[in-house]
Amino acid sequence: MSSLLRRLPPLAALCLGGGAIITIIGFTAYALNYAALNMIGFFYGIPLLLGGVALKITELRPVPLTIPTTSEVEALKATQATDTQKQIFDDLTRYRYGQEAHLDSALKFLGLAPTDDDRPTIIGIREENIDGAYAMILEFDSPFITLEMWQKKIEKMTSFFGPNVRVDVTQPANERVDLSIIAVPAVTAPV
Known part of the structure; x- marks a missing residue:
């Protein structure tokens, strides 16, 4: 659908x-x-x-996929992606109305948007295989929020985007931050 x-x-x-x-x-x-x-x-x-x-x-355009998703990553997504990852991907890749920015309330809750002018902007999304796990990477333009500030929020982001995920933050370029939400499949106890 x-x-x-x-x-x-x-x-x-x-x-x-x-x-x-x-x-x-x-x-x-x-x-x-x-x-x-x-x-x-x-x-x-x-x-x-x-x-x-x-x-x-009030239209908010979908966030573009910066790298096409491969069939290998699609297979991982089908078996490992959490409900939260699926919901975020669906929300970011469709038109939205009445919001100022994608994930604006989440960024505010996480303490990464002190003001609307300082809020990081999502400029792209991609899906990857990281060490055999499904990963969704959100690419942010973040001129006002430093990498150190993002890193201080990793624990809070992990619980916010969880369960069954780990969060990683990298800075591939100046004023740019990649937020990786990586699936951690739940371990079931032997019966």
Whole structure:
């Protein structure tokens, strides 16, 4: 179901397009004196068009995959990914409405966004095999939050994104931080 939703146009575009068409039909019907059709444009088209504009203003685009996921990593994801990892991936790779930034409330809770202006921004996501485990790497532009600050929050991030994950933080470039959420399969006791 989620892959089908990713292939559909964003909700804002659907509302804008549908609202524009219905509004044009309504105004054309009004000009041609078709009373039944002109009401459609006024009562349905204009509100739908305005709703589309409102959605477009609050639209948050999906985070791009920086490296295509391989079939090996897909297999690991199917068997090892935690519910939290799946939810984060789904949330980041679809259109969102009414949020200022991806994971804004999570970053605030973790103490990594003291203000909206200082909040790190997710610029990419990728999935990898790290030592035989499924890993989701969130790539942040983090000019105001230092690597040391990120590292101080590893324990809190591990419990926040857990259970059954470990968190690693690296800095591949200046003002850039990669947050790796790595699956740690639960060990079952022998029966």
